Amino acid sequence: MARITLENLAHSYSPHPKGDQDFALKRLNHVWQDGGAYALLGASGCGKTTLLNIISGLLRPSQGRILFGERDVTDAPTTERNIAQVFQFPVVYDTMTVRENLAFPLRNRGKEPAYIAERVDRIARMIGMEEMLTRRARGLTADAKQKISLGRGMVREDVNAILFDEPLTVIDPQMKWELRTQLRQLHREFGHTMIYVTHDQTEALTFAQQVVVMHEGRVVQMGTPAELFETPAHSFVGYFIGSPGMNFIDARIDGDRAILPGGQVVELGARYAANGRTQIGIRPEYAHLSETGLPVTIRRIEDVGRHRIVRAELAGAAFNITMPEDAPMPADPHVHLMPGKLGIYADDWRVAPEAGGNA
Numbered sequence: 552m553a554r555i556t557l558e559n560l561a562h563s564y565s566p567h568p569k570g571d572q573d574f575a576l577k578r579l580n581h582v583w584q585d586g587g588a589y590a591l592l593g594a595s596g597c598g599k600t601t602l603l604n605i606i607s608g609l610l611r612p613s614q615g616r617i618l619f620g621e622r623d624v625t626d627a628p629t630t631e632r633n634i635a636q637v638f639q640f641p642v643v644y645d646t647m648t649v650r651e652n653l654a655f656p657l658r659n660r661g662k663e664p665a666y667i668a669e670r671v672d673r674i675a676r677m678i679g680m681e682e683m684l685t686r687r688a689r690g691l692t693a694d695a696k697q698k699i700s701l702g703r704g705m706v707r708e709d710v711n712a713i714l715f716d717e718p719l720t721v722i723d724p725q726m727k728w729e730l731r732t733q734l735r736q737l738h739r740e741f742g743h744t745m746i747y748v749t750h751d752q753t754e755a756l757t758f759a760q761q762v763v764v765m766h767e768g769r770v771v772q773m774g775t776p777a778e779l780f781e782t783p784a785h786s787f788v789g790y791f792i793g794s795p796g797m798n799f800i801d802a803r804i805d806g807d808r809a810i811l812p813g814g815q816v817v818e819l820g821a822r823y824a825a826n827g828r829t830q831i832g833i834r835p836e837y838a839h840l841s842e843t844g845l846p847v848t849i850r851r852i853e854d855v856g857r858h859r860i861v862r863a864e865l866a867g868a869a870f871n872i873t874m875p876e877d878a879p880m881p882a883d884p885h886v887h888l889m890p891g892k893l894g895i896y897a898d899d900w901r902v903a904p905e906a907g908g909n910a
């Protein structure tokens with residue numbers, strides 16, 4: 552296994568890129584620690600698959616280097632990188648049995664038959680296919696074939712990393728949950744570096760210790776699920792994580808106060824110097840309806856089970872508030888923003904308070 556370093560990496564599918572807009576992957580420096588469980592999260596088209604294919608060697612980056620440990624593998628073929636990759640759709644050998652499919656990567660590397668048998672049985676148990684080991688892959692459902700692909704990706708113990716590219720797309724919801732739990736267990740047991748690509752925040756947050764969020768070809772933040780929720784570094788992370796996402800309201804920042812478009816003042820509890828398009832950001836969970844605070848107009852209330860989502864308007868912008876099911880609705884609705892939970896954003900990036908500040 553190895554630490555994977557991406558150094559000044561960038562990729563354009565165009566042979567003559569003219570500017571940033573021609574890069575599917577903009578310049579990027581990143582380290583995947585040996586043994587980490589990472590999710591790579593982002594909307595469709597943000598560059599996740601491009602990045603995975605560069606790590607596995609299916610694609611050569613147009614700029615920069617990739618290191619496995621200290622070794623530069625930028626020009627090394629896939630076979631030398633010792634990476635297992637599981638794709639969105641099944642890749643199985645139809646004429647082989649399930650057992651032969653699972654054993655294939657181990658046979659290829661000349662492992663002992665006894666070891667292969669033991670390892671295949673173990674993986675088959677994990678993916679719930681012990682009963683099917685003697686069946687040919689041809690004729691199995693897409694779901695079953697994808698489980699074989701997953702099993703094959705995990706059967707080797709000696710890989711540098713296992714890359715999963717939206718591997719559960721074709722799996723039914725109940726099995727999805729089970730397989731995700733199994734992957735986590737496998738990670739704990741064997742400590743492989745795992746990179747799991749998804750556009751689904753639930754998948755990312757339940758699988759990974761560290762979530763790397765990509766937006767328009769850039770890594771905008773890497774953090775634990777809690778860090779991404781509490782302190783999104785970029786407004787995209789605020790929108791993308793959480794349900795509903797973070798509220799952003801345009802505001803002029805004046806030292807330790809934010810002035811909203813209607814003139815309402817929000818005390819920030821610390822001083823900020825912010826230029827460009829400035830906004831305050833707050834999660835719906837940290838905004839509470841009350842009789843005092845900033846006046847809001849309520850547009851709609853949605854009951855989503857354990858709580859309600861209040862769709863409101865604050866200072867001319869859409870504003871969501873989560874509210875316990877049994878909380879009373881104020882007669883004259885105002886919203887109270889929890890001061891320690893406010894973030895200040897300038898041109899989409901979170902701004903730290905000035906030295907000596909405490910927000």
Ligand SMILES: Nc1ncnc2c1ncn2[C@@H]1O[C@H](COP(=O)(O)OP(=O)(O)OP(=O)(O)O)[C@@H](O)[C@H]1O
Binds near residue numbers: 575598
């Ligand atoms: N072979 C290719 N040739 C040209 N452009 C490509 C190629 N593959 C991907 N792109 C473009 O590069 C950008 C990033 O694509 P990529 O597939 O890496 O994103 P993604 O985040 O994995 O999206 P998805 O979840 O939809 O697979 C997109 O704009 C895509 O259209």
